[in-house]
Amino acid sequence: MGFRMPEVILPEFAHLIGDSAEITGSGETFAHVYPGNGEVTREIRLADETDVDRAVAAARAAQASWRAMPGDKRRDLMFRLAAVIEQHAAQMSPLLSVENGSILLAGPHMSADAAQKFRYFGGWADKLEGRTVPTWGGSAHDYVGYEPYGTVGIIVPWNGPLFAATMVMAPALAAGNCVVLKAPETAPWSIMKLVELVRLAGFPPGVVNLVTGGPSVGAAMVEHPGIDKIEFIGSGATARKILASAAQSLKPVGLELGGKSAVLVFADADLQAAAKRGLSGAISANGQGCVNGTRLLVAREIYEPYVAMLKAMAAHIKVGDPFGMDTVMGPVISEAALNRIHGMVTRGISEGGRVICGAERMGGDHAAGAFYPITILADVTPESEIARNEVFGPVLIVTPFDSEEEAVLLANDTDYGLGAYIHTTDLTRAHRVAGQMMAGQVQVNGSGEAMTPCVPFGGMKHSGHGRLGGIEGLREFQQVRNVWINLL
Ligand code: NAD
Numbered sequence: 001m002g003f004r005m006p007e008v009i010l011p012e013f014a015h016l017i018g019d020s021a022e023i024t025g026s027g028e029t030f031a032h033v034y035p036g037n038g039e040v041t042r043e044i045r046l047a048d049e050t051d052v053d054r055a056v057a058a059a060r061a062a063q064a065s066w067r068a069m070p071g072d073k074r075r076d077l078m079f080r081l082a083a084v085i086e087q088h089a090a091q092m093s094p095l096l097s098v099e100n101g102s103i104l105l106a107g108p109h110m111s112a113d114a115a116q117k118f119r120y121f122g123g124w125a126d127k128l129e130g131r132t133v134p135t136w137g138g139s140a141h142d143y144v145g146y147e148p149y150g151t152v153g154i155i156v157p158w159n160g161p162l163f164a165a166t167m168v169m170a171p172a173l174a175a176g177n178c179v180v181l182k183a184p185e186t187a188p189w190s191i192m193k194l195v196e197l198v199r200l201a202g203f204p205p206g207v208v209n210l211v212t213g214g215p216s217v218g219a220a221m222v223e224h225p226g227i228d229k230i231e232f233i234g235s236g237a238t239a240r241k242i243l244a245s246a247a248q249s250l251k252p253v254g255l256e257l258g259g260k261s262a263v264l265v266f267a268d269a270d271l272q273a274a275a276k277r278g279l280s281g282a283i284s285a286n287g288q289g290c291v292n293g294t295r296l297l298v299a300r301e302i303y304e305p306y307v308a309m310l311k312a313m314a315a316h317i318k319v320g321d322p323f324g325m326d327t328v329m330g331p332v333i334s335e336a337a338l339n340r341i342h343g344m345v346t347r348g349i350s351e352g353g354r355v356i357c358g359a360e361r362m363g364g365d366h367a368a369g370a371f372y373p374i375t376i377l378a379d380v381t382p383e384s385e386i387a388r389n390e391v392f393g394p395v396l397i398v399t400p401f402d403s404e405e406e407a408v409l410l411a412n413d414t415d416y417g418l419g420a421y422i423h424t425t426d427l428t429r430a431h432r433v434a435g436q437m438m439a440g441q442v443q444v445n446g447s448g449e450a451m452t453p454c455v456p457f458g459g460m461k462h463s464g465h466g467r468l469g470g471i472e473g474l475r476e477f478q479q480v481r482n483v484w485i486n487l488l
Contacts, residue, residue, distance in 0.1 A: 002036070002037035002038070002365055002367070002368025002369055003036045003037050003320065003321035003322070003323070003324075003365060003368075003369060004037070005034045005036060005037060005041070005098065005323075006094065006323055008041075008094040009091065010041065010042055010095070010098075010189055010192075011095070011189060011192035011193045011196055012196070013192065013196070014044050014045070014046075014047075014183070014188065014192060014210075014212040015047055015051060015055075015210055015211050015212060016208070016209055016210040017051065017054045017058050017209055017210075017211075018054075018061070018062075018205045018206045019205035021199070023045075024045035025044075025045050025046050025047035025048060025051045025211065025213065026045075026047065026048045026050050026051050027045065027046040027047050027048035027213060027216075027217070028045075028046055029043050029044070029045050030043065030044050030045075030046050030185045030214070031043050031044075032044060032099070032185065032186070032187075032188065032189075033334065034098055034101070035100065035101035035330075035331040035332065035333055035334060035369055035370045036097075036101050036322050036323075036330065036331055036369045037368045037369050038335070038368055038369060038370075041098055041189075044185060044188065044212060046185055046212055046213040046214065047211035047212055047213040047217050048213070048216070048217065048220070049216070049217075049220035051211050051213075051217075052180070052217060052220040052221055052224060053224070053226075055180045055209040055210075055211050056151060056209075056221075056224050056226035056227055058206040059151040059178035059179065059180050059206055059207075059209050059226075060150070060151055060178070060226050061206050062178050062204055062205065062206025062207050063150050063151060063177075063178050063206075066176060066177075066178055066204065066207050067148055067176040067177075070126075071125045071126035071128055072125075072126040074122070074125040074126075074173070074174065074176070075122045075125040075126045075174075076122075077122075077201060077203055078118045078119070078121065078122030078170070078173065078174065079118070079119060080202065081115075081118045081122075081197065081198060081201040081203070082115040082118040082119045082122065083115070084197045084200050084201045085111055085114050085118070085197055086111065086112070086115045088111075088193070088197055089107070089108055089111035089112070091193065092107060092110070092111045092162070092190060092193055092194075093107025093108060093110075093111065094107070094323070095190050095193050096110055096162065096189075097322040097323060097330070098189060099161070099187035099188060099189040100158055100159065100161075100186070100187040101286060101322050101330040101331040101333065101369070101370070102160075102285065102286060102322060102330060103286075103322050103327050103328065103329065103330050104322060104323050104325070104327075105325070105327070105328075110160075110162055110163060110190075111162075113163060113166070113451075113453075114162055114163070114194065116452070116453050117166045117167060117169075117170040117453040118166070118170050119453075120453035120454055121170035121171045121173070121174035121453065121473075121474065122174060124171075124174050124175075124474050125174040125175075128146055128174075128478075130144050130145040130146060131144050132144075135484075138487075139487060140485055140486050140487055141484075141485045141487060142482065142483065142484045143482075143483050144480060144481070144482050144483075145480075145482075145483065146175070146475075146478040146479070146480060146481075147176075147478060147479045147480075148172075148175045148176035148177040148477065148478060149177055149229040149252070149477060149478075150177060150178070150228040150229075151177065151179070151226060151227050151228050151229075152172045152177045152178070152179050152227070152229050152230075152477060153182070153221040153222070153224070153227040153229070153230045153231070154168045154169060154172070154179055154180070154181045154182065154231050155182050155218045155221065155222075155230065155232045155233065155234065155242075156168070156181075156182070156184060156233045156234070157184060157233055157234045157235070158184045158186040158187035158333055159285055159288040159289065159290070159392075160285055160289070161183065161184055161187050161188070161190055161191050162190040162191060164233045165181055165183075165191050165194065166194070167453070167457070167469065168231045168233070168468060169181065169208070171473045171476065171477050172231070172477040173207070173208070174474060174477075177229075178206060178207050178209075179207070179208055179209065180209045180210075180211065180221060180227060181195070181208065181209065181210050181211075182210075182211050182212070182217055182218055182221060183211075183212040183213075184214070185213055185214045186214075186334075187333070188212050191210065191212075192210065192212065195208060195210040215238070218238075218242075219245065222242050222245045222246060222249075222251070222253075223245055223248075223249065225249065228251070228252075229252045229253070229254070229477070230242065230246065230251060230252070230253045230254070231253075231256075231466075231468075231476070231477075232253060232254065232255055232256070233256040233257075234256075234257065235257065235258055236257050236258055236462050239255050239257055239464070242255075254464075254466035254468075254476055255464035255465055255466060256290070256457075256458055256463075256464045256466070256468060257290070257416075257418075257459060257462060257463050257464040258290055258392070258462075258463065259292075259390065259416045259417075259418030259419055259459065259463050260294065260295055260387075260388070260389070260390055260414045260415075261281075261291055261292065261293045261294065261295065261418055261419035261420055261421065261439065262295045262296075262297055262410070262411035262420050262421070262437075263277075263278050263281060263293035263294075263295065263296045263297065263420075263421040263423070264297050264401075264407050264420070264421065264423065264433065265278065265296065265297070265299060265302070265306060265423045266299050266404070266422075266423060266424040266429065267299040267301050267302050268424055268425050268426050268429075269302075269424050269425060269445075270423070270425060271302060271305065271306060271309060272309065273423070273445065274306070274423035274445075275306060275309040275310050275313055276313060277293075277421070277423070277445075277446065278293065278296050278306075278310060278396070278421075279310055279317070279374070279396070280292075280293075280447045280448065281293040281294045281396055281447070282294070282314070282329075282374045282375070282376070282394040282395060282396045283317060283328060283374065283394065284448060286329055286331060286332055287332065287372075287374075287391075287392070287393045287394030287395065288337075288392050288393065290418060291418050291419040291441065291448075291457075293419060293420075293421040294391065294395065294397065295387065295396075295397055295399070295411075295414070296310075296396055296397065296398040296399070297398075297399055297401050297407050297410050297411060298398060298399070298400055298401070299400070299401060299402075299407075300400040300402050303398075303400040306398075307378050307398055310356065310376055310396070310398070311356045311357050311376065314356075314357050314358075314374045315357070317329055317374055319362065319366070319371060319373055319374065319394075321365075329394060330371075331366075331370040331371045331372075332370045332371075332372055332393050332394070334370055335370055337370065337392070337393065338361065338370045338371075338372050338393075341372055341392070341393035341395065342359075342361060342372065344385065344386050344389070344391050344393075344395070345359050345375055345377070345395060346359075347384075347385055347386065348377050348380060348384060348385065348386030348387075348397065349377065351380075351381065351384035351385065351386070352379060352384065353377030353378070353379065353380045353386065353397065354379045355377060356376035356398075357373070357375065357376050358372070358373040358374050358375030358376065358394075358395075359373075359375050359377070360373070372393055372394055372395075374394045374396075375393075375394060375395045375396070376395075376397075377395070377396070377398070378397075378398040379398070379400075380397040380398065380399050381399070382399060382410055382413055387399070388414065388415070404432075407433070408433060408436045408437075412438045414461075415461055415462040416459070416461060416462050416463045417438045417439045417440060417459050417460030417462070417463045418439060418440055418441065418458075418459040418460075418463035419439055419441045419442070419443065420434075420437040420439040420441075420442045420443070421442075421443050421444075421446065421447060422434060422437075422442065422443070422445070423444075423445055424444070430444045430445075438461065439459075439460060439463075440456075440457065440458045440463065440467070441455075441456075441457055441458075453469055453470075453473075454469065455469050455470050456468070456471075456472040456473060457469040457470075457473075458472075
């Protein structure tokens with residue numbers, strides 16, 4: 001029963017250490033499960049700390065020549081990788097679906113996005129200019145230059161591994177760093193394929209190294225003295241452990257964490273468009289996107305019509321086989337995730353949430369996989385658990401507001417600060433409200449278009465610090481050196 005997993009050619013190797021592509025690591029064996037029907041796709045022998053050690057040594061051996069390579073040569077390699085990714089998009093798409101149940105239709109977009117990141121940051125690689133500083137009194141010649149860190153460790157989550165890995169790799173490589181990348185064991189295939197393509201594009205051995213593994217492999221990377229900077233994308237709970245470890249080594253750590261992003265719908269909004277975009281917060285990445293707008297704050301005068309519109313639109317969303325050509329939403333990552341999501345929804349109802357749709361596990365063909373329906377709870381109070389914590393599933397909550405001031409207060413009344421979405425046709429209001437959002441990325445009349453390599457992305461408050469994307473993303477992987485020359 002359930003949705004059949006098609007034959008998919010999985011990547012050959014799970015680890016890349018220097019020029020050694022290795023099928024097995026030295027760690028434990030892990031059975032990867034396809035969330036569409038609960039079947040094991042393949043057993044992987046994961047890395048352990050000895051493999052991390054070797055990967056770091058390989059990166060460090062490659063470091064000096066990668067840093068010294070002229071920027072135009074690094075640029076050309078990154079452009080070549082972009083082209084190779086595009087050429088292999090058809091092979092990448094099914095891997096993205098098998099690894100975490102994302103819909104096949106999203107695959108081409110994910111490959112295109114990965115290619116664009118290497119193009120965008122490849123374009124910076126030959127423009128890593130410094131600047132001169134006019135000194136007070138003119139007694140010295142002073143200039144600022146930018147240096148790579150050396151070796152960057154990259155740890156990413158399962159919900160969008162290709163997306164997350166490339167948003168770090170591209171700027172880190174452009175800036176002249178080597179990388180040790182960890183593919184999450186729960187969704188490893190797209191990163192393994194990406195690293196295969198890195199080789200095909202002709203990157204020198206050791207510039208990009210791959211270890212596949214879980215928390216212990218990540219912890220070994222954070223502890224490793226040969227890794228100069230960690231970029232972590234994942235949960236706040238893991239970030240706390242990483243920061244505790246980094247407190248010993250004094251290693252810099254960039255953090256891209258979770259969110260509870262508000263969607264503000266004002267009475268003057270294009271209601272139809274705002275409902276469609278509001279619903280996307282439940283659908284995008286099968287409801288498991290860090291920046292999904294999941295906390296809908298709606299002007300009271302349009303509250304009921306808006307909720308009714310959401311319900312009607314949700315009824316038309318096909319949830320099912322990730323490989324189906326008309327499927328709009330697939331499963332969540334695992335049974336454990338499904339149970340956690342359902343628990344939060346159940347408690348949200350007991351705290352006063354009104355069920356508009358969903359809130360029950362799906363049966364029939366869906367029962368074998370981890371399928372949870374689009375769930376909308378209205379009248380959720382701001383203090384309830386489901387209004388305050390990240391659900392990380394296809395669940396929207398809706399709360400009314402009576403004034404712009406109240407909307408802003410509610411939007412900012414969260415520990416998180418990743419995204420905020422504003423729906424209004426009043427441009428003055430759009431700027432006024434955007435300027436008050438305590439969130440790293442504010443979108444007006446949008447729902448994800450800003451997730452593009454050329455603009456900075458990242459969080460405020462518990463959503464992390466540092467930025468990926470744009471010139472700010474490049475700077476994350478550069479250190480500043482100031483040179484002061486006394487004029488004799
Ligand atoms: P997680 O924190 O459990 O795991 C993330 C990664 O950290 C995995 O690769 C895991 O193996 C590794 N890890 C676990 N323990 C570790 C340790 N002690 N030391 C080092 N590494 C360790 O998160 P998850 O469940 O995989 O992902 C979901 C979370 O990620 C959500 O909170 C989501 O919002 C967040 N996320 C954020 C962004 C962003 O860009 N802000 C993007 C995607 C996901």
